[in-house]
Amino acid sequence: MKIQTVNPATEQIIQNYDCLNEQHVNERLNKAHETYLAWKITSFNQRKTLMLQLAELLKSKIDELAHLMAIEMGKPITAGKAEINKCVWLCEHYAEHAEEYLAPKLIQTEMKKAKVCHVSLGIVFAIMPWNFPFWQVFRFAVPTIMAGNAAVLKHAPVSSGTGNKIEELFLEAGFPEHLFQHLIVDNDGAAKIIENPHVIAVTLTGSGRAGSAVASHAGKFLKKSVLELGGSDPYLVLEDADLDLAAQCIVNSRLNNSGQVCIAAKRIIVLKSIEEELVNKIIEHIDAFKMGDPLDPKTKLGPLARSDLRENLHIQVEKSLKQGAKLLLGGIIPEGKGFYYPPTLITQVKPGMPAFDEELFGPVIAIITVDNEEEGIKYANQSRYGLGAAVFTRDLEKGEHIATHEIEAGACFVNALVASDPRLPFGGIKESGYGRELSREGILEFVNTKTVAVSDS
Numbered sequence: 001m002k003i004q005t006v007n008p009a010t011e012q013i014i015q016n017y018d019c020l021n022e023q024h025v026n027e028r029l030n031k032a033h034e035t036y037l038a039w040k041i042t043s044f045n046q047r048k049t050l051m052l053q054l055a056e057l058l059k060s061k062i063d064e065l066a067h068l069m070a071i072e073m074g075k076p077i078t079a080g081k082a083e084i085n086k087c088v089w090l091c092e093h094y095a096e097h098a099e100e101y102l103a104p105k106l107i108q109t110e111m112k113k114a115k116v117c118h119v120s121l122g123i124v125f126a127i128m129p130w131n132f133p134f135w136q137v138f139r140f141a142v143p144t145i146m147a148g149n150a151a152v153l154k155h156a157p158v159s160s161g162t163g164n165k166i167e168e169l170f171l172e173a174g175f176p177e178h179l180f181q182h183l184i185v186d187n188d189g190a191a192k193i194i195e196n197p198h199v200i201a202v203t204l205t206g207s208g209r210a211g212s213a214v215a216s217h218a219g220k221f222l223k224k225s226v227l228e229l230g231g232s233d234p235y236l237v238l239e240d241a242d243l244d245l246a247a248q249c250i251v252n253s254r255l256n257n258s259g260q261v262c263i264a265a266k267r268i269i270v271l272k273s274i275e276e277e278l279v280n281k282i283i284e285h286i287d288a289f290k291m292g293d294p295l296d297p298k299t300k301l302g303p304l305a306r307s308d309l310r311e312n313l314h315i316q317v318e319k320s321l322k323q324g325a326k327l328l329l330g331g332i333i334p335e336g337k338g339f340y341y342p343p344t345l346i347t348q349v350k351p352g353m354p355a356f357d358e359e360l361f362g363p364v365i366a367i368i369t370v371d372n373e374e375e376g377i378k379y380a381n382q383s384r385y386g387l388g389a390a391v392f393t394r395d396l397e398k399g400e401h402i403a404t405h406e407i408e409a410g411a412c413f414v415n416a417l418v419a420s421d422p423r424l425p426f427g428g429i430k431e432s433g434y435g436r437e438l439s440r441e442g443i444l445e446f447v448n449t450k451t452v453a454v455s456d457s
Helices: 022-039 044-060 062-073 077-101 135-146 157-172 187-195 208-220 243-259 272-286 307-322 373-381 396-406 439-446
Strands: 002-006 013-018 113-119 123-128 150-155 180-182 199-205 224-228 234-237 267-271 326-329 344-347 364-370 388-392 411-414 448-454
Touching: 002 157, 013 157, 022 123, 022 150, 022 187, 044 062, 044 077, 044 135, 044 157, 062 077, 062 157, 077 135, 077 439, 123 135, 123 187, 135 150, 135 157, 135 439, 150 157, 150 187, 157 180, 187 199, 187 208, 199 208, 199 439, 208 224, 224 439, 234 243, 234 373, 243 272, 243 364, 243 388, 267 272, 267 373, 272 326, 272 344, 272 364, 307 326, 307 344, 307 364, 364 373, 373 396, 388 396, 396 411
Parallel strands: 123 150, 123 199, 150 180, 199 224, 234 267, 234 388, 267 364, 344 364, 388 411
Antiparallel strands: 002 013, 113 448, 326 344
8 A cells, every 4th residue: 555645735745655564564573572672671871872862863854844844734933943942841741750750669668678669661652643743753852762662653644754754863872773763654554563462562643533443443452542632622711710811822723734633622612702803813813824825934834734624524524514503704714735624713602513512623713602601611621632722811710610510521621722831741531532742640551550568578
């Protein structure tokens, strides 16, 4: 089988790749396992040195790497540079904190000594998406490798060139050959990787359908899985909210990466008394997003990554409009080359419409009007997803209470847009997946939490 990458801004073919056969995959996994056996006994100081070298390498190649993202999946060049800088932050964070996160803990018992240790396990297999093609990979690979494991990646077909480039970066930074590998395989090939006895766990960021398939297969072979799936994040705007701040956060969150973000502001739930004012402010902020060539530094909105993604998004918008939603902006596929979709604003969205019930993976802001806070909280939780959420209010105590106790999500921010941060655990509940990435919780997902007890009798 061949994989073809296409520039989503020009629709020109970039590259063709051959998928690896099973024999070749097994050879690569055997080499990864041999490398792991040596890597797991390296010191934290050695791992830290290499990880900081990788961070410096990313800084030095930022223009090249941002350009690669722009042509493979359409990310505006400025946003691509920001993504690489975030990867640098991640590398530096785990270089400094991995040893602390994995430090053994002494437990008082009747034994002479009892401790809980965190030790490496083997090869972790990742299936990663195209929307943040460097960040998503680094988010799994950096803590995995700092914990003493080896890492194997199946990148999204769209980002095959990026996957190869990341493997090159690890090698150039001085990490052992085969410690991080990108394997170009199809879905059947990915299933075979999960089955391989050297692979001890799998992590996936992607759709619910992909997550269900991978988790089922991993479970069949008794392999642990961590899943970060879709989201339909609610942003609850209360009557006393700073509407300028809320509008800015909503637009920046929703239009970032052309709306192709799991934790974007997808359902805006607003009190009826302030809806008109909020909508007007949202429109003002949308005007600042210039759609165009992702290689132009002035561009803030690039194309969607594939033509089928744009087609599916448009169908969801049109169906919502037929069911009674009102179109205020956008909603029309532009003429010409490239898989572009304009910033789109729809109001009067209600349960039963795709814009409420489904994840819309594109630059579409859906406004849902409610009569009171209780109804707003109910609508926020009326979703099969539970990834992120936000609450806007000047009453910080109330906002914290709602975020902590009322909203069903893996992360809830008050007066800020939802964002991932190396210092904070990241992940969802319900059909948004399970397990956590980043921070201490993320590095502990793929280690053996091992009890060691010593008796002197």
